[in-house]
Amino acid sequence: MIVPDTPDTTGQPTLPSPFSNYTLDAAFDEMLGTDGRPRPHYQELYHRLLEMPAETLYQRQQAANTAFLNQGITFTVYGDDEGTERIWPYDLLPRIITGGEWETIERGLTQRITALNLFLKDLYHDGRILSDRVVPRWLVYSCKHFRREMHGVHVPHDIYVAVDGTDLVRLPDGRFAVLEDNLRVPSGVSYMLANRQVMKRTFPSLFGSYGVRPIDHYGQALLGTLLSLAPAGRPEPVIALLTPGVYNSAYFEHAFLARQMGIELVEGRDLLVHDNIVHMRTTGGLKRIDVIYRRIDDDYLDPLAFQRDSTLGVPGLLNAYRAGNVALANAIGTGVADDKAIYAYVPAIIRYYLGEEAILPNVETHLLSDETSRKYTLEHLEELVIKAVGESGGYGMLIGPYSTSSQREEFRQQIIANPRNYIAQPTLAFSRAPCIIDNQIEPRHVDLRPFVLFGEHVTIVPGGLTRVALKRGSLVVNSSQGGGSKDTWVLVGTTNVMNSEA
């Protein structure tokens, strides 16, 4: 997945060290304007880096790596070596977003999650949007994450998605667009928080000189959101985070969040359901649980209702849920709304429920169930990105320009066999931000995952997880595929980078 990095360097000023390898291309550059000069909100960082001896930069990166290793901030990679723990590469340089840009993102995400929750409620009750033929009925019912068990089930306050992580990318024209929604069990928020802690330790003075909006209250906000879901008549609700266990790739995050919120971290084997009440097994006997922040996929949640051989879940949980004795965040069956084929309809969904245009645009998406699109796609596989609709984490994806002919052939067969299962998108040159690569500073592609909480009101902590494709030219930012991450700074104030660009 290496981009033929042949930027047009003619007429581009050569930058001083440590930026001598820094080149601009068609993608939006977070730090430099098209004239090669730093954008206003990056100036301070830029000048600090010019003055900083290479030695210091190196030392700080080392210090940051040690901090991550000693804290055991690791993730697990599936596939190659069962259960290998690795540090997620952390890049020292912050990704900076102006207050004005953030304001747009915040409004756009609030609009989006509001509409998607209305959509889910509608789907699992009256299905108006289907009768009105805004979203095709067959598309919804053929989605593998649609759960018919949820039909007619009342969920607390009609909140299906309480915790959401939406992936944004910045297009060459500088606008942010939504690349995908993650409405099931989005992860990464602990890295956002850990990155900030490490940043404050390694670059205290730089951090202090920028007015960066704090994000540390995420744990509190999440707890508040979960509390708001508690069943009525439970004045002091007990909340637990349900994890698949230490071998899950995001276990670190589960433990981290449970600690931040001061709630119990439980596994399926700690819980049991009796008379439709969920209990956990404690040293003092059984204790009732009211809200479960579950980090287990629907499929594994309850062996009596879903996958029968799952040992991660809790037998009887679905019935307790339907009886209204326990709340789940997120609800069961939210995956239907982040299906990548449904994604193409989100602007229409927003229009349908809210009567508004989407503030954050979608990326152009073709459903391959459509014959014309399919024909076009099959002829242009080497230009497009193909994604399986129900996958996440960068699995089940073909990036046309960097694929081999045998990979393309494999996808061609799969598309023909099951067109509903695939979508096609243009290969996007999403924006690049400066990163430390071998003691020099070079641009790498980044995306942004802000974390949205939907309880009594919508809360979005100002920031998110900026993921970096550390391989030169690569567009894949997933931790499981060689990506890294950065701290994300949202600045106080509302100067907009687009407007202030000289």
Place this chain on the structure above:
Amino acid sequence: MLSRVAESLYWMSRYLERAEHTARLIDVHLNQMLDQTGGDENLRWQRLLRSLRTSLPAGEIDAYSITRLLTFDETNTSSIVSGIAAARENARQVRERISSEMWEQLNRLFLQVKQASMERIWHAEPHKFLNSVKEGIYLFQGITDATMSHSEGWHFIRVGRFLERTTATAVLLDTHFSVFLTEQSEYDNEPLDYLSWVELLRSCASFEAYCKVYTAAIRPAHIAEFLLLNAETPRSIRFSCAMMQNALQAISKATSTRNTGRAERLVGRLRAALDYDQIEEILSGNMHEYLENIQRQCALIHSGIYQAYIAYPIEVALTSRGAAQG
């Protein structure tokens, strides 16, 4: 507290205590070997293995291979590296229940042991490495006491530590006394194998403490009394047992809804015996049986803890005790 969490904390602590004990025993033994010329070196290694409840390996027995077996051999579940890895794995399972400082120290210790290699430590002086393991574990215990709330979980950590210490010390004493005391008369006189008795005291990190009570006059009877019945030295069986009882009482208080029964009664009985038994009687009776009984009691206390707090049957919890409607 979740039963599973209590279980992990208990085992984390037991494994660390075991690793620390093993490191100290090897360290003392290697050091002692420098002074002990002659005699059967092989036999001494066998004794060490016996006091660590490790079976004799096939093949050559020499300082290098035994040290490797007890230190770095990952296939040996009682090696130091296995113990620390198991402790860390348990801690990892309950990371949100221990302080970040504890986790960082344990993780650091794990990485340090993982990165060390037998070849390197053997040439660089094994003492340095073994000492750093001990210190790493002491540091962890200090961090635990200083940063973790002294509530239920902390008490489970203490139960694990002192139960392990009681058992391990009983095994060590048993091995030593059965080998070195064949004749009754030797109890009160200067023993023939002076160095071995010093080794025993050092193996319990108690040489200096012993000298303060009995002076440097090494008498097996005094040593037995000190390591079994002394109420103040943190390595004696009586002291460990008292700590274990304190912790179990605190746990039963914290989980007040339930009748804990067995484990507490067993530990109370063991402690009372150690409080009132006379060393002369123990020595004139069957020392081996006495020590074996202590090990048996520890095993019973362990299963008592499981019955009361960890693996209780659900039916019982739902009916007689009633679910705590939180």
